[in-house]
Amino acid sequence: MIPIIRKLGHIRLTIFLLFKLFFLILFATFAQVDRGIFLANKLYFTSWFVWGNGFPIFFGGYTIGALLVINLLCSHSTKFKKSRAYIGIFFIHFGLVLLIIGAGLTSFFGQEMQIAIKEGESKNYLDFPSQFNVVIIDASESSHDMLYEYEIDDLKQGINFKGSKIKLMHLSPNAIINQRGIDNLSYNQLGQTYKLISMPKTYKMTERNVPGIKLSISNEKGSNLYMLWGGSSIYQSAEINNKSYLIKLRPKREYLDFSLNLLDFQRHTYQQSNTVERFKSMIEVVTNEGRIPFTIQMNDPLRYSGYTFFQSSFTEDETTSVFQVVKNPSWIMPYLSSVIIVSGLFIQMLSSMRKKHD
Amino acid sequence: MIKRISFFIFLGILVFKTMHVPTTIDWSIGRLPVLHDGRVKPFDTLARHYLLQIQGRLRVPSNASPTEWLFSMMTRESAFKSDNIILVEHPKLFDAIDNRFHKQKFRVSELFLSQHIERIKPLISSAMLLEKEQRTPIQNSALQVFNRYQAMQNLRTQFFPYNNGSQLGFWNHMLELSQSMDKKDIQSSPKLQPFLEKYNELASLNSSTYFIFGDQWVTIPEAALDQTQTHQILLENYLLLSDAFNQYITNESSPEPHKTQISAYSDGINHLFYQTNKWQSILVNLEFLFNFLNPFSVAMVLYGLIIMMVFLSRFTRFLTANTIIQTTWGLALSFHLFGLIARIIILMRPPVINLYSSAIFVAFISSAIGFFMYKKTRALFYAGYVSTLSALSLIVAYHLSLSGDTMEVMQAVLNSNFWLATHVVTITIGYAIIFMAGFFAISYVLIGTLTTIMTPEFEQRLVRTVHVFLLISLFFNLLGTVLGGIWADQSWGRFWGWDPKENGAILIVIWTAIILHMKWGKLIKVRGLMNLTIGSNMVTMWSWKGTNMLGIGLHSYGFTESTFYWLMMFFASQITIMALGCLPYRYWRSFLK
Numbered sequence: 001m002i003p004i005i006r007k008l009g010h011i012r013l014t015i016f017l018l019f020k021l022f023f024l025i026l027f028a029t030f031a032q033v034d035r036g037i038f039l040a041n042k043l044y045f046t047s048w049f050v051w052g053n054g055f056p057i058f059f060g061g062y063t064i065g066a067l068l069v070i071n072l073l074c075s076h077s078t079k080f081k082k083s084r085a086y087i088g089i090f091f092i093h094f095g096l097v098l099l100i101i102g103a104g105l106t107s108f109f110g111q112e113m114q115i116a117i118k119e120g121e122s123k124n125y126l127d128f129p130s131q132f133n134v135v136i137i138d139a140s141e142s143s144h145d146m147l148y149e150y151e152i153d154d155l156k157q158g159i160n161f162k163g164s165k166i167k168l169m170h171l172s173p174n175a176i177i178n179q180r181g182i183d184n185l186s187y188n189q190l191g192q193t194y195k196l197i198s199m200p201k202t203y204k205m206t207e208r209n210v211p212g213i214k215l216s217i218s219n220e221k222g223s224n225l226y227m228l229w230g231g232s233s234i235y236q237s238a239e240i241n242n243k244s245y246l247i248k249l250r251p252k253r254e255y256l257d258f259s260l261n262l263l264d265f266q267r268h269t270y271q272q273s274n275t276v277e278r279f280k281s282m283i284e285v286v287t288n289e290g291r292i293p294f295t296i297q298m299n300d301p302l303r304y305s306g307y308t309f310f311q312s313s314f315t316e317d318e319t320t321s322v323f324q325v326v327k328n329p330s331w332i333m334p335y336l337s338s339v340i341i342v343s344g345l346f347i348q349m350l351s352s353m354r355k356k357h358d
Numbered sequence: 359m360i361k362r363i364s365f366f367i368f369l370g371i372l373v374f375k376t377m378h379v380p381t382t383i384d385w386s387i388g389r390l391p392v393l394h395d396g397r398v399k400p401f402d403t404l405a406r407h408y409l410l411q412i413q414g415r416l417r418v419p420s421n422a423s424p425t426e427w428l429f430s431m432m433t434r435e436s437a438f439k440s441d442n443i444i445l446v447e448h449p450k451l452f453d454a455i456d457n458r459f460h461k462q463k464f465r466v467s468e469l470f471l472s473q474h475i476e477r478i479k480p481l482i483s484s485a486m487l488l489e490k491e492q493r494t495p496i497q498n499s500a501l502q503v504f505n506r507y508q509a510m511q512n513l514r515t516q517f518f519p520y521n522n523g524s525q526l527g528f529w530n531h532m533l534e535l536s537q538s539m540d541k542k543d544i545q546s547s548p549k550l551q552p553f554l555e556k557y558n559e560l561a562s563l564n565s566s567t568y569f570i571f572g573d574q575w576v577t578i579p580e581a582a583l584d585q586t587q588t589h590q591i592l593l594e595n596y597l598l599l600s601d602a603f604n605q606y607i608t609n610e611s612s613p614e615p616h617k618t619q620i621s622a623y624s625d626g627i628n629h630l631f632y633q634t635n636k637w638q639s640i641l642v643n644l645e646f647l648f649n650f651l652n653p654f655s656v657a658m659v660l661y662g663l664i665i666m667m668v669f670l671s672r673f674t675r676f677l678t679a680n681t682i683i684q685t686t687w688g689l690a691l692s693f694h695l696f697g698l699i700a701r702i703i704i705l706m707r708p709p710v711i712n713l714y715s716s717a718i719f720v721a722f723i724s725s726a727i728g729f730f731m732y733k734k735t736r737a738l739f740y741a742g743y744v745s746t747l748s749a750l751s752l753i754v755a756y757h758l759s760l761s762g763d764t765m766e767v768m769q770a771v772l773n774s775n776f777w778l779a780t781h782v783v784t785i786t787i788g789y790a791i792i793f794m795a796g797f798f799a800i801s802y803v804l805i806g807t808l809t810t811i812m813t814p815e816f817e818q819r820l821v822r823t824v825h826v827f828l829l830i831s832l833f834f835n836l837l838g839t840v841l842g843g844i845w846a847d848q849s850w851g852r853f854w855g856w857d858p859k860e861n862g863a864i865l866i867v868i869w870t871a872i873i874l875h876m877k878w879g880k881l882i883k884v885r886g887l888m889n890l891t892i893g894s895n896m897v898t899m900w901s902w903k904g905t906n907m908l909g910i911g912l913h914s915y916g917f918t919e920s921t922f923y924w925l926m927m928f929f930a931s932q933i934t935i936m937a938l939g940c941l942p943y944r945y946w947r948s949f950l951k
Contacts, residue, residue: 011875011878011879011881012879012881014875014879015872015875015876015879015881018868018871018872018875019872021868022865022868022869022872025861025864025865025868026861026865028856028861029858029861029862029905032856032858037855037856037857040856041856045856102853103853103854106852106853110852112851112852269396270395270396270397270767271393271396271397271398271575272393272396272566272568272575273394273395273396273767275395275396275767275769276769277396277767277773278773298773298774298849299773299774299777299845299848299849300848301848301849301851308851310849310850310851324850324851325851326851326852328852331847331853334843334844334847334853334854335844335847338840338843338844341836341840342836342837342840345833345836345837349829349833352829
């Protein structure tokens, strides 16, 4: 057993893995230029292998991270000793292990969402900006709405909904809509006057993909075609078995047990210039117990109930403020490991200085 | 003794020549406060900014100072119209007109462009439709020429219209017209027409240069068109100033009385500014002093001088240099430090806020460390090497400064002194120290292969130095990266986003860790250590300058094609040295025996 652990903890393996990591990061940086940061990260870092033509051609971030953790643990388990000089090194490496594990956890459990609020309005849900779902709403009750939500992928096979079959006929991952010259009567509502135009997927950080789909809702009597587009704010109505529903393609939502009220958004520019000095949003968190006022600005986020709200953007007319929202249960990990690493570095430096003086 | 005295005289002249010694006009008009791009600065800084933007250098034809040039542009009709000022950076833009334009870099006049701009219009309009990365080099150059041309024309609309040379004359005439009109029959008055002409002429000026009026920042046309005429007296002061300046330029035979007038009018404005806003007035004067002393260029020249002295005293008997080098180095450091502190005070920011200031800071840190190493050991070697590194870094900074104002205001996302002071400064110190390690490694290879003076003791000393510097740089780079992660978590919601710049920072850390682990694991000996450390120069340069050129991510500030060229040259040089270092020991001149 011991020889295997010793091999796994060998410094040659450390160096091999560090070289692998070095080149992985270098290649990923170049890939980011062509494919955008988001996709490149998915291909290189949050994956076990980097694939090329269907073959694994390089270790992915997960593999290297996991192996490094194993290598470090094995190395320290065979060489552990109680000396002052060793403590610093141990701290540095222990912190690194925590950092790598934290990064892994974040990529598994972290979620990034968005919320845009108009001044004077409040909202109690967050949007996942890149994930679109089909919602069907039964608004017949006056006290509440019944909401049915489906992921686009689920509709590929077709699903049964109150005796009708809903099936995805066409999907454009990124699309715009444009007015038709002549109405197409085979569609209902939006699809009659507008057509869907597929666009190439974008990987730019400043743009987002807005999907469009075509759905058929059918029963034994016949079928209806609907066109839904993620960028439209209209809820189309659909007759399903003699009952009227609202139907829409919209970003997946996460509902909060509190709501956010935007009191005021301010943009300060430097004197007589267009360069923005700071953005500032005055908000209220509205809960059952009462209202709590907060100010969110750049470099000064709001952490509340497991969510962190960051000032991210605003609309041209400066009445709507956009926040990025992160839910990351392991957010404390990097802080913890940073403290450990930095104190390890200090101890190491002090002890090596003392060695010199002796 | 005589040698030493003559050396210090030489040093004095050298420093004095490198400074920008102000003329009388600079002392008066150059110190006027202006508000431009969100920051209050002396008129002199604004003039330098425009000169760099339009002609890519500070020296003006006909030996005018930057202030004289800019004030002429603003207040004198068709000033510098036929001087070759606008920079063109492509050999194929105008070579059809004349073969002498078949050059990579030349300057043309505003007059020339007004006749020939049509020729490159198609290139300009196609360039405007494209994003920066998609443009071809010739489109890019054409657009730049057009922007410079427009900037030049824009300068003529910053101040006030003319009336037979006198701006005050125009203003008085306008006031006269407006007062002579009867309120009752203003519509039917035949005098309305000339008034409207004047009014439109004034209203058509599109000024973005804000001058100080008591405690308010107002452009000159705004002050003139103000309904309530609250600024009338000060406006007249400005117009008197420009008329006096005009007379000073045209009356070359007896300039003295006009100079006195110019000083009097601008002193009046400056004095009022000092009374209403003491602190800002002091800052403006400090910045003027900063421009005057030109501290970073002086430091650069002095570092160059040290390199020369090291060579002279090492290889000739001309100099026995210890005190001289120490004095020169001390002087260089004081100029360097003054520049850094002045920037900190003027901007109320930590020393590193952009690529330019990081280069300045890298030069300072390495120079300061090197100075103490030299004082302790008296080894000429340290003086020579560290000065080379500092001088090179300052040259890089100088080239970066040509792209415009180096004291710009910070964007909202970077507007945090705390994080700028911790993360950015730590990382930059890390860069400086790892560059020093890399330079010592280069010295090992060059001295070992090309000369016969490498001894085993010297080798051991270099190994120790490189090892220590690698350790310290690992500390600073790791600490800086971690601090950067915390900043990112605070402002963007993630500790680590794999942004190219973050990748660059972690690459340095990993590379240093690789070298150190290989050394500890006894996988490399002296030569391997040195070669890998030279490799760290490339990794650091990539992280420092290269990643910004990718044009993506949150750190992408500042791409220039010449930067790319020099980056490639730097890589090539490092690879060459590493190849030299890979030669078997029997070919090294120092180890031939």
